[in-house]
Amino acid sequence: MTRSRIVPDPIARQPWRVILLVVAIGAFGQIVLYSAAGGSLQPWALSQGIRFFVLLGAALGISYVPERIWKASALPAYVVIVVALVLVELVGAVRGGSQRWLDVGIKLQPSEFMKPVIVLACARFYDMLPPNETRRFGAIWPAALLVGIPAALIAKQPDLGTALMVCGGGVVVMFLAGVPMRLFIGGALALAVAAPIAFNYVLHDYQRNRVLIFLDPESDPLRTGYHISQSKIAIGSGGIWGKGFLNGTQSHLDYLPEGHTDFVFATMAEEWGLVGGCLLILAFILVVRWGVNVGQHATTRFARLTAAGLATTIFFYVAINLAMVMGLAPVVGIPLPLVSFGSSAQMTVLLCIGVLMSIDRQNRRAVRW
Known part of the structure; x- marks a missing residue:
């Protein structure tokens, strides 16, 4: 008896490994x-x-949405989120010194929705262009505006980490769509020239302090450098095998700030050690690798660009958070998805996985046909 007769097809065809x-x-x-x-x-x-x-469960439901729906809704969803970001600036709720939320009975953070939506919007834009038009200037500036408008609105909240992730997702789609490499090199040089100006006149004081502490974490270990110093102590004290479950001291004695949110990896590494940290990183690598494979087997340009962009969004979440807690990047407030406490990153990553499963379902259907 075949598997399809034992297990209903909708269940059997789910990507159960991921x-x-x-x-x-x-x-x-x-x-x-x-x-x-x-x-x-x-x-x-x-x-x-x-x-x-x-x-x-919502992600599993999303996996049944056909590609044509994602394609048709990409640009309208982008417009809705940009309008929501403008409303955040006008009437948004303030929490922790940042204005990032809309209070509509529940608090919504539109910038989180923009992370996957910018990928869908850029993929849709390049899907509408003939491939031979991609290397022309007319294929570049509209995509740059698509990325730049929400990134600027998010940076003003201020939320530099999310703004950088929105830029990263859009730039990855532009690169994979075939935008010439010389433009990326030129953009990188322009950023290098503009970086000192932005540091002195654009960044807020706390953002400048984060950059300075990243460059010299021991300059103020009891104030602005406290998070990084305690995070390194927690990770290092875990050793190879860790101190054991419930035996961490940095988090339990409240030495490690935000040990359940942005610095949850340090909390984990203290108790589970290098082995636990490596296994967690490996699990995320396998998820990202699956997303990339979904893009490689996609049958349409829109699906390929979308899958690659969403897989990269998940990668950015993990890579930026790990670099931050290890002192390899400035603290930018990016949580570790599915592990850190909070709904925003969890929602975004599971939304990305749901769309990836939708594309994967279409890929497997095309193979059967």
């Missing part, structure tokens, strides 16, 4: 949050777990 891998990452994140709370489901692990499985 689904189980995502569940494993999410479950491990809840274990870390349980420990960070001193061995309690409250206030973080239980609510994180409920949100995770609800959003995972």
